[in-house]
Amino acid sequence: MTDAPEQAPGDxxxxxxxxxxxxxxxxxxxxGHLHPAILLLRLLDALxxxxxxxxxxxxxxxxxxxxxxxxxxxxxGTAVARYLTLEYTLTTDELRVREGILExxxxxxxxxxxxxxxxxxxxxRRALGLTVVLVETASGRGVEARLDAxxxxxxxxxxxxxxxxxxxRLEGAGAATAANDVAGTVAxxxxxxxxxxxxxxxxxxxxxLTDLRLGGFVLTGFAAIxxxxxxxxxxxxxxxxxxAERWLxxxxxxxxxxxxxxxVLLVMAFGVVTSTIGNLVQxxxxxxxxxxxxLQRRYGLLTTRQKTLPRARIQRxxxxxxxxxxxxxxxxxxxxxxxxxRQQGEDTSGGWDVVVxxxxxxxxxxxxxxxxxxxxxxxxxxQRGSRRLIARMALQGVVLAALAGSAxxxxxxxxxxxxxxxxPLWALLGLLAWHNLGFALGGPFLALRHGIVGRHLAYLxxxxxxxxxxxxxxxxxxLGLADLTVYVMGGSPTRLPDLTLGDARRLAAEIAAxxxxxxxxxx
Amino acid sequence: MEPAATPRPTERLQRRVVPYWLVADGFSALLLSGxxxxxxxxxxxxxxDGWSDAWEHVLLGACLGLVALAVLTPPLAYARWRFGxxxxxxxxxxxxxxxEERAVPVRRMQHVDLVRGPLERLFGLATLVVFTAGNEGSAxxxxxxxxxxxxxxxxxxxxxxxxRRP
Numbered sequence: 001m002t003d004a005p006e007q008a009p010g011d012x013x014x015x016x017x018x019x020x021x022x023x024x025x026x027x028x029x030x031x032g033h034l035h036p037a038i039l040l041l042r043l044l045d046a047l048x049x050x051x052x053x054x055x056x057x058x059x060x061x062x063x064x065x066x067x068x069x070x071x072x073x074x075x076x077g078t079a080v081a082r083y084l085t086l087e088y089t090l091t092t093d094e095l096r097v098r099e100g101i102l103e104x105x106x107x108x109x110x111x112x113x114x115x116x117x118x119x120x121x122x123x124x125r126r127a128l129g130l131t132v133v134l135v136e137t138a139s140g141r142g143v144e145a146r147l148d149a150x151x152x153x154x155x156x157x158x159x160x161x162x163x164x165x166x167x168x169r170l171e172g173a174g175a176a177t178a179a180n181d182v183a184g185t186v187a188x189x190x191x192x193x194x195x196x197x198x199x200x201x202x203x204x205x206x207x208x209l210t211d212l213r214l215g216g217f218v219l220t221g222f223a224a225i226x227x228x229x230x231x232x233x234x235x236x237x238x239x240x241x242x243x244a245e246r247w248l249x250x251x252x253x254x255x256x257x258x259x260x261x262x263x264v265l266l267v268m269a270f271g272v273v274t275s276t277i278g279n280l281v282q283x284x285x286x287x288x289x290x291x292x293x294x295l296q297r298r299y300g301l302l303t304t305r306q307k308t309l310p311r312a313r314i315q316r317x318x319x320x321x322x323x324x325x326x327x328x329x330x331x332x333x334x335x336x337x338x339x340x341x342r343q344q345g346e347d348t349s350g351g352w353d354v355v356v357x358x359x360x361x362x363x364x365x366x367x368x369x370x371x372x373x374x375x376x377x378x379x380x381x382x383q384r385g386s387r388r389l390i391a392r393m394a395l396q397g398v399v400l401a402a403l404a405g406s407a408x409x410x411x412x413x414x415x416x417x418x419x420x421x422x423x424p425l426w427a428l429l430g431l432l433a434w435h436n437l438g439f440a441l442g443g444p445f446l447a448l449r450h451g452i453v454g455r456h457l458a459y460l461x462x463x464x465x466x467x468x469x470x471x472x473x474x475x476x477x478x479l480g481l482a483d484l485t486v487y488v489m490g491g492s493p494t495r496l497p498d499l500t501l502g503d504a505r506r507l508a509a510e511i512a513a514x515x516x517x518x519x520x521x522x523x
Numbered sequence: 524m525e526p527a528a529t530p531r532p533t534e535r536l537q538r539r540v541v542p543y544w545l546v547a548d549g550f551s552a553l554l555l556s557g558x559x560x561x562x563x564x565x566x567x568x569x570x571x572d573g574w575s576d577a578w579e580h581v582l583l584g585a586c587l588g589l590v591a592l593a594v595l596t597p598p599l600a601y602a603r604w605r606f607g608x609x610x611x612x613x614x615x616x617x618x619x620x621x622x623e624e625r626a627v628p629v630r631r632m633q634h635v636d637l638v639r640g641p642l643e644r645l646f647g648l649a650t651l652v653v654f655t656a657g658n659e660g661s662a663x664x665x666x667x668x669x670x671x672x673x674x675x676x677x678x679x680x681x682x683x684x685x686x687r688r689p
Binding site: 465466467468469470471472473474477487489505508509512513515516517519520 | 610611622625627628
């Protein structure tokens with residue numbers, strides 16, 4: 001770290017916690033208020049939100065001006081009230097956030113429960129030297145407390161003190177015997193940072209280019225159409241479409257199709273370009289560093305983000321390769337703490353879960369030990385799923401084909417037999433899925449691998465497992481197959497389909513036994 | 524590997540749960556199909572041009588199927604349900620079309636609720652709702668327990684959790 005904190009965190013702590021006497025309860029380590037500059041931002045926000053109403057008022061009805069005024073005052077009033085009343089206090093036990101005038105509320109978050117600490121700073125906030133502090137707990141709701149905004153120095157101080165206090169608590173709880181010897185050295189100078197990964201521009205560019213989700217683009221399109229509809233342009237738009245149809249009609253069909261394909265390609269290119277720019281902006285200058293036992297990520301061009309992630313809080317690490325990235329040999333690494341929830345393969349806004357935006361697969365594998373200490377990938381004895389998976393998929397294909405065939409037979413006649421193609425297609429998908437399917441128990445970790453064209457790998461510390469479920473659908477019951485689902489805190493459950501029933505049961509029993517042992521040791 | 528190697532839960536639900544399910548599910552199935560037949564059918568016949576005898580048969584079939592399902596599933600569900608403790612693990616096994624076997628370490632449970640609806644009280648039954656940390660699928664239910672049995676289960680869980688030292 002470049003700047004050593006003026007107050008070494010340990011100074012405020014009774015560092016001689018080695019003996020049996022607990023440390024003084026509730027010693028205040030840090031305390032503060034929001035930064036006054038936030039009022040300026042809120043003023044701008046309020047102005048921006050009322051601008052439209054004012055415009056309406058000037059153009060159409062003066063009545064809207066009154067509404068705008070009221071809205072403006074309410075917004076500003078709440079902002080001022082929040083600024084005046086919000087106070088945060090960090091003690092050796094908990095983080096307290098107090099706010100409100102009419103309805104006072106005090107939120108107390110025990111330090112043990114804090115999973116992650118995130119910093120976020122938009123361009124404007126950065127210009128004013130402000131940082132939003134996000135506190136995540138294991139509630140699964142994600143952000144538990146949001147301090148918008150503190151000065152940079154206050155935020156840094158809060159983080160340093162929090163991390164120090166927490167590692168102190170862990171030491172006190174975990175190594176009671178060792179604490180006697182270590183007690184004197186409990187407050188070391190800030191630990192050195194180890195650079196785990198820094199993203200190059202090439203990687204980020206490639207991440208954008210291989211981002212196949214056009215979802216954002218489609219959403220923008222919908223929003224645009226809705227806006228047009230609201231302004232009453234939809235009818236005119238329909239006219240334009242009519243005109244375009246007529247205009248296309250004057251060309252021979254081949255040319256018309258080529259034109260349409262061209263338009264679609266253009267739209268897709270636009271999507272790729274926007275997502276590339278979006279990725280570059282979001283993950284600009286991404287670095288992952290390790291300090292002591294805490295991972296830290298820093299990234300962002302316009303909105304800068306910083307997030308700490310204590311390694312002990314990691315519930316699951318995934319190495320994800322959607323098909324295009326797999327083809328090129330690249331992977332994304334994500335880590336779930338118990339804070340948020342997401343589906344596998346899905347991105348959360350802000351990229352909070354991303355540990356490595358994109359890197360070559362061997363490199364991704366090589367940095368796993370930095371995330372999950374003690375993991376030995378060589379020691380994993382990988383086992384495959386059952387080949388009956390292919391039969392299950394084919395069977396599903398038969399059912400689907402029968403349904404599709406009977407539904408379209410009336411209209412299409414003999415052409416409905418085309419639906420029979422679903423059977424080999426589904427069998428092929430089953431074959432691909434079987435190739436990717438695998439599981440392994442290695443040391444204290446469970447590794448799961450699945451995918452069809454792409455491939456997803458998940459590594460779970462078995463000690464963190466909350467529940468294990470073996471599930472059999474109707475087809476699986478016929479074929480003696482079963483799905484295994486492993487639940488951890490936070491993130492969505494990890495599912496491994498189509499093991500043999502025996503394998504699934506054996507694995508589930510093993511994981512459950514380990515989880516129970518770990519749970520007993522936790523306390 | 525023979526499945527016998529893995530432990531299975533052995534305890535069953537109260538037999539009373541079958542009539543309870545029959546009444547509860549049967550009532551809602553009858554209500555739903557009654558509404559569809561006596562309210563939905565005349566309305567559809569009046570306002571939908573495509574209505575024909577064939578559709579009427581489909582609707583009748585669906586209604587009868589719904590009632591039949593509500594009558595047939597309770598005994599099957601009862602026959603399938605097993606639960607039990609294995610050391611620090613709570614094991615469950617249930618489901619007809621989709622069979623689930625669930626293993627949850629007792630110490631990972633966050634809290635336990637004991638729920639008794641009005642109809643359940645009439646049958647002298649109770650449902651245990653157990654929450655673990657997590658988002659999806661983090662809560663599960665053990666229905667059809669006698670009240671004393673449910674309380675015993677709950678106390679067992681709370682006790683196991685209470686063993687811990689701060």
